[in-house]
Amino acid sequence: MRTERLTLAGLSVLARIPEAPKALLLALHGLQGSKEHILALLPGYAERGFLLLAFDAPRHGEREGPPPSSKSPRYVEEVYRVALGFEEEARRVAEEAERRFGLPLFLAGGSLGAFVAHLLLAEGFRPRGVLAFIGSGFPMKLPQGQVVEDPGVLALYQAPPATRGEAYGGVPLLHLHGSRDLIVPLARMEKTLEALRPHYPEGRLARFVEEGAGHTLTPLMARVGLAFLEHWLEAR
Template sequence: MAREATLTLAGLPVLARIPEAPKALLLALHGLQGSKEHILSLLPGYAERGVLLLAFDAPRHGERGSPPSAKSPRYVEEVYQVALGFGEEARAVAEAAQERFRLPLFLAGGSLGAFVVHLLLSGGFRAQGALAFIGSGFPMKLPQGQTLQDPRVQALYERPPALQGENYGEVPLLHLHGTKDLIVPLARMEKTVEALRPHYGEGRLARFVEEGAGHAITPLMARVGLAFLEAWLEERAP
């Protein structure tokens, strides 16, 4: 039986779902307008299989404020400012979790959280493996009339994470997507995998596409993701 607790890691409140005998850590990163509670609710069965789940609210999310509004003239810029902040905090939380628990650490992200997973990997963060649910390593298309002022966000468009595959260190990565996703089109995920393929050995970069699924982490995606993590956890075992 797993228990829930709120931990402080890297100075942030982190929701943890802790199994009796944890064998791995999974830092789960939620999407735009999501929360730490929501992303953990989408990963049933993980703790029961010995995965210690960790999640925290991104900047301007959950207990930390209001997400960017699509009505804002700087909406896209604000979204990726959140992503950049989320990525910096995620790295700090992940490192603190590894120090505290001394267990192999995996990453998972949904939608914007998946983009943050790519930010971490392209920045050289070495996880045991990673899941990118309903997301990609390319930023969203800039709407007509919207401009960028933040040079850090501009840099994401000039050199997206997916075009920095040489920095991923072949960290095992599975993309999970639906054929009917209207928020992050399937083609953007496929473009990500295509860009990363030259930098990966056989079996370390994978994709799973669920027919008819939209922009949601489905129970089937969650199960496939867990199987992927367990496979790489076994690979690590002596």
């Protein structure tokens, strides 16, 4: 396995490339995260043949920042403006990666990255499967005093991704969550699955809850996610 920096869709992408890759996995990090951080949370994936790709979201990592601050009166709006930009870039990176490598593509997202994965699915993007770690398909509850005026962000609250399940096309989706997550409460993840279930064939929508875990992508979640991806890689 080797690590390289690639340019895809005009963006700097960190790649972990196995000797004989059999699939692509585009990993989308969370708020305050980075491409290096999300890849560090997915040990063993490259060794099992997944060519890992990650890039920094707008205002994160090596890009001009800083990330949104919770002290800002427009924090929520700023967070979801980042998410909308991240989604557009992720689509372009994924499409170019598929053209370049000619391999089946999977998605993984952590926290905000999981929400971005839902955005992609709700817009009709069709990876082979998706891992949604410690996230949901609904935006955060608006804190008191927060102002949202951006039309794109308002649209996310009016029609969250998870309410558009017919657009997901039954793409295999596994949500992995901690029972004690205080950032994205477990109930919000369960609400996501409840909204999507009527639009999913049996066996394609799943959940894994790690008892005692908080808002952390744990090694156990990573292992369960890897098994899910391997199953759907072999099933098609």
